[in-house]
Amino acid sequence: MMRRALLGTAAALALAAPAFAQDFAITNATVATGDGSEPVENATVVVRDGRVVAAGTGVSAPAGAEVIDGTGKWVTPGIFSAVTDLGLSDVDGVSESNDEAAGNSPFSAALDASRALNPNSQDVLVARADGITRASVYSRPSASIFGGQGAVIDLGADPEMVTRTRAFQIVDLGETGARISGGSRTSAHALLRNALREAQQYGDRAAIGAATARPSETRFGDDVPLDPRLDGRDSERAGDVLLTRFDAAALVPVVRGEQPLYVVAERAADIREVLKLKRDFPRLDLVLLGASEGWLAADAIAAAGVPVIADPLDDLPTGFDQLAATQSNIGRMRDAGVTVAIGRMSGGTGEQPRNARQYAGNLVALTRLQGATGLTWGEALATITSVPAQIAGFGGRLGTLTSGATADLVIWDGDPLEVGSAAEAVFIDGVRQPTDNHQTRLRERYRDLDESDLPKAYDW
Amino acid sequence: MLVRSLATFGCAIALGACSTMGGGDASRSAASSPSSASAADGPYASTYERFPGRPTALVGATVYDGAGQRFDNATVLFRDGEVVEVGQGLATDGYDVIDGSGKFVTPGVIDIHSHLGDYPTPSVQAHSDGNEATSPTTPEVWAEHSVWPQDPGFSRALANGGVTALQILPGSANLTGGRSVTLKNVASRTVQGMKFPGAPYGMKMACGENPKRVYGGRGRMPSTRMGNFAVNRQMWLDAKAYAAGNRSRRDLAKETLAGVLDGDILIHNHCYRADEMALVMDMAKEMGYKVTAFHHAVEAYKIGDLLRENDVCSAVWADWYGFKMESYDGIPENASLLWKAGACVVIHSDDENGIQRLNQEAAKAQAAGRRMGLDIPDAEVIGWITLNPARAMGIDAMTGSLEPGKMADVVLWNGDPLSVYSRPEKVWVDGALLYDALDRKRRPVSDFELGQPGEGDVK
Numbered sequence: 001m002m003r004r005a006l007l008g009t010a011a012a013l014a015l016a017a018p019a020f021a022q023d024f025a026i027t028n029a030t031v032a033t034g035d036g037s038e039p040v041e042n043a044t045v046v047v048r049d050g051r052v053v054a055a056g057t058g059v060s061a062p063a064g065a066e067v068i069d070g071t072g073k074w075v076t077p078g079i080f081s082a083v084t085d086l087g088l089s090d091v092d093g094v095s096e097s098n099d100e101a102a103g104n105s106p107f108s109a110a111l112d113a114s115r116a117l118n119p120n121s122q123d124v125l126v127a128r129a130d131g132i133t134r135a136s137v138y139s140r141p142s143a144s145i146f147g148g149q150g151a152v153i154d155l156g157a158d159p160e161m162v163t164r165t166r167a168f169q170i171v172d173l174g175e176t177g178a179r180i181s182g183g184s185r186t187s188a189h190a191l192l193r194n195a196l197r198e199a200q201q202y203g204d205r206a207a208i209g210a211a212t213a214r215p216s217e218t219r220f221g222d223d224v225p226l227d228p229r230l231d232g233r234d235s236e237r238a239g240d241v242l243l244t245r246f247d248a249a250a251l252v253p254v255v256r257g258e259q260p261l262y263v264v265a266e267r268a269a270d271i272r273e274v275l276k277l278k279r280d281f282p283r284l285d286l287v288l289l290g291a292s293e294g295w296l297a298a299d300a301i302a303a304a305g306v307p308v309i310a311d312p313l314d315d316l317p318t319g320f321d322q323l324a325a326t327q328s329n330i331g332r333m334r335d336a337g338v339t340v341a342i343g344r345m346s347g348g349t350g351e352q353p354r355n356a357r358q359y360a361g362n363l364v365a366l367t368r369l370q371g372a373t374g375l376t377w378g379e380a381l382a383t384i385t386s387v388p389a390q391i392a393g394f395g396g397r398l399g400t401l402t403s404g405a406t407a408d409l410v411i412w413d414g415d416p417l418e419v420g421s422a423a424e425a426v427f428i429d430g431v432r433q434p435t436d437n438h439q440t441r442l443r444e445r446y447r448d449l450d451e452s453d454l455p456k457a458y459d460w
Numbered sequence: 461m462l463v464r465s466l467a468t469f470g471c472a473i474a475l476g477a478c479s480t481m482g483g484g485d486a487s488r489s490a491a492s493s494p495s496s497a498s499a500a501d502g503p504y505a506s507t508y509e510r511f512p513g514r515p516t517a518l519v520g521a522t523v524y525d526g527a528g529q530r531f532d533n534a535t536v537l538f539r540d541g542e543v544v545e546v547g548q549g550l551a552t553d554g555y556d557v558i559d560g561s562g563k564f565v566t567p568g569v570i571d572i573h574s575h576l577g578d579y580p581t582p583s584v585q586a587h588s589d590g591n592e593a594t595s596p597t598t599p600e601v602w603a604e605h606s607v608w609p610q611d612p613g614f615s616r617a618l619a620n621g622g623v624t625a626l627q628i629l630p631g632s633a634n635l636t637g638g639r640s641v642t643l644k645n646v647a648s649r650t651v652q653g654m655k656f657p658g659a660p661y662g663m664k665m666a667c668g669e670n671p672k673r674v675y676g677g678r679g680r681m682p683s684t685r686m687g688n689f690a691v692n693r694q695m696w697l698d699a700k701a702y703a704a705g706n707r708s709r710r711d712l713a714k715e716t717l718a719g720v721l722d723g724d725i726l727i728h729n730h731c732y733r734a735d736e737m738a739l740v741m742d743m744a745k746e747m748g749y750k751v752t753a754f755h756h757a758v759e760a761y762k763i764g765d766l767l768r769e770n771d772v773c774s775a776v777w778a779d780w781y782g783f784k785m786e787s788y789d790g791i792p793e794n795a796s797l798l799w800k801a802g803a804c805v806v807i808h809s810d811d812e813n814g815i816q817r818l819n820q821e822a823a824k825a826q827a828a829g830r831r832m833g834l835d836i837p838d839a840e841v842i843g844w845i846t847l848n849p850a851r852a853m854g855i856d857a858m859t860g861s862l863e864p865g866k867m868a869d870v871v872l873w874n875g876d877p878l879s880v881y882s883r884p885e886k887v888w889v890d891g892a893l894l895y896d897a898l899d900r901k902r903r904p905v906s907d908f909e910l911g912q913p914g915e916g917d918v919k
Contacts, residue, residue: 091783091784093787123782315816316813318583319584322582323913326917326919347782350777351813352779352780354779355779358817362817368875368883370897419824420826421827422828438789439781439791442789443797
């Protein structure tokens with residue numbers, strides 16, 4: 001978000017309002033708070049000091065606040081893109097620009113996505129223009145089953161993207177993980193279990209304290225801890241360890257349950273194996289990614305209290321681990337009591353992050369289809385706002401218009417889950433964001449094809 | 461399952477499709493595209509025959525006819541596999557009446573760019589049959605020889621996307637990838653049983669990054685864009701020499717290329733950048749063939765005037781961009797700007813998921829135009845996924861719109877097809893009801909899915 005004094009104390013960070021944050025009220029709009037409830041017409045949203053003060057009917061604009069007429073508009077929290085690669089590449093297919101995976105790296109769990117973020121990537125600008133305000137960003141498992149440490153970011157037009165660095169670790173225990181690990185799921189599980197044991201031991205020996213292993217937040221004023229990998233206290237390690245010291249240190253907070261472990265698994269059997277990890281490592285804070293066959297294991301997932309970041313509309317047997325894929329997967333998991341967000345949208349094809357709204361709308365469409373299980377409109381919006389924020393550890397603070405929440409919000413020209421709608425104004429931390437980008441500039445240049453006076457190159 | 465009644469329907473009634481007859485239905489066969497290169501003739505001929513259907517009247521729906529017209533509270537009549545009439549207040553005697561109030565009717569959706577069957581799911585290496593990436597020019601290969609009719613993707617395209625016809629293209633690894641095949645989206649044990657009767661063949665070409673990357677990476681020509689053109693031009697020169705001769709020596713590659721030069725086989729050219737499309741159009745002029753459609757064409761909006769003047773369609777996505785260098789300038793207004801320039805617009809998928817939502821993609825493209833002041837009527841936008849692709853595939857005399865005498869390829873939507881909240885409720889192909897959301901057994905389930913978790917699920 002907006003530039004701020006990074007040298008300030010924790011307390012100062014907590015209290016600091018973002019520079020240029022506006023106090024304003026949006027009146028007479030259709031408002032959805034993102035918490036799963038249905039939208040409310042003729043409502044008002046009040047923002048002060050970068051936070052939501054109130055949202056709903058019976059709320060009035062405070063005296064002196066800028067008033068934005070929301071007649072005919074919709075207002076929702078900004079979209080939270082869960083588990084994406086926004087900011088890690090400029091062009092997927094241009095390897096020089098692409099930091100989405102580190103296929104030849106000697107490191108694995110220690111990889112830190114926040115080191116590679118580029119707020120000027122057009123993917124970021126395009127997503128922001130369409131109302132995506134936050135994201136959890138990850139590096140794809142490639143050389144190892146571990147992808148490394150993901151970050152929670154904002155998409156504001158300023159140099160600092162990180163909301164929380166080292167927000168989660170990611171591991172692939174599906175078909176891809178099995179191939180990476182040596183050719184079998186057996187190897188992937190052995191690698192993971194060995195890694196967690198090494199980390200457990202390493203954390204104890206190195207006397208890495210629980211508090212210091214806690215991932216830092218730069219956005220919400222929690223203390224910024226010392227990175228345990230930089231504390232200079234070596235520990236002796238046995239000669240047969242597989243992990244580098246750097247990777248082992250990165251997994252210490254995972255095995256202690258201080259950093260969530262996101263696990264890729266699609267097949268119902270794979271999902272059940274993931275849930276069993278808790279028997280050996282009871283403190284693991286698990287999140288399932290993908291889970292195309294989650295509906296076949298929904299009761300077990302719900303009982304384990306493990307949230308899911310699901311692929312939204314998978315309905316094809318893309319692999320033998322997704323034979324039972326159906327668009328009703330998310331609705332059925334919801335019915336079983338599983339907390340589900342939509343995620344893993346990335347790149348510039350059909351699954352680009354800005355199409356998450358369309359996918360959520362499709363889940364609503366299922367409610368009108370005999371035999372299918374869909375979501376209510378409010379639930380569908382929640383899968384791309386409050387639920388992913390909650391899974392990322394920011395429940396009540398991001399992805400919602402609850403009083404006191406960060407003022408990430410969007411004014412839409414219509415129903416945001418409808419394909420014809422688009423963002424008209426995007427606010428992050430209460431700051432109105434620019435929405436121009438490479439695409440909008442091209443659109444303006446080629447509005448007409450007239451070159452009677454000068455070449456198009458002079459039209460800018 | 462369906463029982464095919466050959467005695468009643470088959471060849472006797474209105475089906476130019478019958479392999480055993482030269483044209484039992486005069487109007488249908490007259491409408492067919494050039495026969496010498498159509499899928500109905502020659503080897504591997506279509507054996508598709510329409511399935512039995514009931515005379516059906518869809519009453520009270522909003523109808524987009526695919527040809528740019530909208531009818532409110534209208535009636536659509538079809539029987540014997542053909543559209544009879546569309547209009548208001550039509551008599552429905554002798555028809556099964558289906559209440560369409562609050563619902564919408566369109567022609568069957570047509571995808572001009574699909575790899576279903578050639579790159580089927582499950583997407584395992586053993587199923588990778590879409591690119592004969594062993595030589596940069598392979599006009600001798602035919603996509604139909606790779607199609608696996610049991611690809612579960614066909615059923616999803618039907619049930620979720622209302623797709624009734626689609627063109628299966630070879631991939632874009634090669635400059636010249638081979639012949640395409642146009643299919644009816646009707647489940648069959650054989651690809652011949654899916655082949656669209658009377659549809660002309662297409663030939664896939666590709667410019668830009670893919671061919672030069674694939675072959676340059678092996679130290680072979682082409683490794684550059686200029687290499688792409690040199691290889692293509694020499695291919696055409698050789699083909700012209702062959703075509704000018706007596707053609708007595710069988711040569712699979714040259715036969716396809718000669719078919720293009722004769723105007724019987726339509727060129728579908730994968731191309732992203734505006735400058736390259738302009739060069740390809742000049743290559744076509746130099747060598748004496750026509751480009752029917754550029755596919756992907758993310759920069760088509762930069763040369764809408766050229767495309768209009770050359771009468772070349774652009775088959776585009778609504779919003780794909782930036783996944784490779786040559787797609788960096790993709791913008792959501794591409795389709796609308798082409799429409800503004802008076803050029804032909806087709807929305808395509810190139811994707812087993814996107815094919816399930818071509819209606820939504822068209823709506824997104826329309827909305828992007830609306831936001832920049834281009835107000836494109838809904839009825840025209842439906843044409844982007846029906847009649848326009850039919851034209852570019854050479855099957856528009858047979859399908860693509862709800863005009864009397866055309867194939868009764870029809871979708872009844874449970875709401876506005878340009879809304880995210882709508883899905884097909886019923887889909888007819890040649891008047892046969894092949895998907896019904898209200899009848900769980902009236903949906904195709906491929907062999908592959910039998911006995912698997914989720915068999916027959918709503919998907």
